[in-house]
Amino acid sequence: MIDLRSDTLTQPSREMLLRILDAPLGDSGRLDENGRGGDPTVNKLEDLAAELTGKERAILLPSGTMGNHVAMLTYCRPGDVVLMDSLQHIYRTEKATCDPRFGQIRPIFYHLTPDGYPDTREIAGILEKESPKLICIENTHNGAGGTYIPLPVLAELRRLADQAGIPLHMDGARLFNAAVATESCAKEICSYVDSVMFCISKGLGAPIGSLLCGGTDFILEASGTRKLLGGNMRQAGIIAAAGQYALKHNIPSLAEDHRRAKLAWQALAGMKTIRVPEKIQTNILILDIAQAGISVEEFIQRAKNMGIWLSRSTDTHARMVFYRDITDEQAFQAAEIINQLDRELSVC
């Protein structure tokens, strides 16, 4: 089975696992007078994350979901309005920040351009009428098909946030995919935002963890929010050791994931009923099956019977995600299966 459901399926390598054995550990949830936890390996990872994103400080969290929650619940209070797009992970998947039982944040939605990045003209218009407390962006954008935000668009978003006097938070679960795709560094991308969350548990190949990075005051406050949400961990160095390995060794190979996604995408040109996007930007390839005459669940089941496992993106879209454990050969095989399915769906 070629499992293309998500880049969260990456397995930690042996070299990565070996780093865990020798990592010095402490109680990461017990903070000193400077707000630093007692696990030296976690502290090292947090310093590395701050350095790579060009932010003053960072904190480790068990998941990206918690990282976004901590950021939003640090910036906002119940009833506050937040600008986001409705395809965003924080809205579509995480939900708790906008749930009446939990965060009680009121979302206002902007749209994405056909290229999959925020429509800044629309945002400018919204800011003339509304007074949100925060703008949230996603880079790369999962639901839009792994699309990145070009640097000039990030600069414009920064300008709009400054004009409104509000912070800009980036869900950068796949920040380093954006950096690789735009041939820039993470630091440059993050220079336009106040805070960023990125995952070490996706394409970078670590088993667990995400980092929230930002200014010192924000991160100190966020560390209090993390505790409220139950995100304080103890000998979390066993996570952080793998995370350090991931950040030191696994960023360049994201380009390989992008190349394999492109191989598959190119091999899918000329299908009759299944549509692929006009461009492929990173490691996510979304298949539009609106014209295929079957439900996305049925489509995924048929593909699975033929040897590839996809995930559902929307009612009419399935998702293929490429990651370090998928070979060129498997990318071609996956495309061959989708082509075969397209032929079968085109005759009936």
Ligand SMILES: *Cc1c(COP(=O)(O)O)cnc(C)c1O
């Ligand atoms: C995966 C993901 C998250 C959340 O990360 P988890 O560690 O799965 O909670 C947030 N945002 C985006 C865009 C993601 O793809």
